[in-house]
Amino acid sequence: MAIGSIKSIRTKIRSIGNIKKITRAMEMVSAAKLRKVQERLMAVRPYASRITSFLTGLAGRVRNLDFPLFQGRDHVRRIGVVLVMGEKGLCGSFNSNMLRFYGEFQKKHPVPVDLTAIGKKTVDMAKKSGVTPVDSYVNLKTDVSFGEIQSWTNRLIASFLDGTVDEVWVLYTEYMNAVTFRPRAVKFLPVETEKTEGKEDSAGDYEFEPSPKEILDRLIPRYVQTTFHRLLLESMSSEHAARMNAMHNATDNAKDLVSSLTLIYNKARQASITKELLDIVGGAEALRG
């Protein structure tokens, strides 16, 4: 084999080695970020699930619940969709799965959509498909402040209350563990409560301090914000986990590539040495002759 190709193989090995270093570093960074977000997610989950059961319990016990956020509308003309995707690419199928899921979601809900885009990838997607989001938020931080969440949920609630949209859905990726996560859609508004038909009279054996209405007034904003916060954390955890896995695979692939290229390189090197030796031996033979 020619010297030139040996050299080109060596360059290739070196550049793949560099790629490996980068992907390894990205894997580490994602792992660290994942740990941070996951910690917050695990902290918020117990509170979120309890406030949900608190709310459904309360709503189920109060008859004639006269709270606009609970009231579903019979005729859904327009829905608000909050689409949560990643900030960056290089995270395997995380974003494309969500996109496919959104496509299916739209088939199931063939009504006009007011899109709220969260994450840079969502904004990019919207731009590509010619949709103008009602609202968009990028550069989501791990420690989203409470005030920020409040301003988003307030806007969603306002658009629901003034009748711009009849339902609000959130599409996010649920985080199960570091290797499993799946896209999900949840109906955010109206707040769905369990119907406890059979227990009509159970309100009697519960006391309220002060009145149920006053408790609901305080509880609902809390509930909405906590839920929203949890969904964001779920999505962020999934994104980091997806990137960590993708980068791990990339590092492994680079390793394989380097070892197979090294084998080719060594073979080529050995072949050229053998060839040189043959030349020398041949030359010496000719001189002696």
Place this chain on the structure above:
Amino acid sequence: MAKEFQFEVVTPERTVFSKSVTSVIMPAHEGYLGVLAGHAPLLALLQPGEIVIRLPNGEQEEIVVAGGFADVGPKKCLILADAAETPEQVSVERARKAYDKARQAMSERKPGHSLEELELALKRAENRLKFAQRRKKA
């Protein structure tokens, strides 16, 4: 021997307390409320204040809360607090800072906040500061 029941304090940041206890006193909306095992079901709003917990071994624990909700049942009592801290977690400096900030916001009447909200924030800060200072002396 007093009957025990399960008591939990959960905030969006963490689970602050989760143990079997014999009695709990909490700052409910209408005033402090004592809970023993077998309490009638009750849903209550909490105001900023202190929760006093008595453990089965006779020891007492205190937790400062910034308001929240309580779900009391015969065998279980759950508090969903906006924020809650045990004496070890609360720091006087941080409490003072929050207090000063709340006072300033109050005196400036920051736009975008209702007077009610500001009052509540001030009350929360005051409550925490008092708690922190008392714990330090003790």
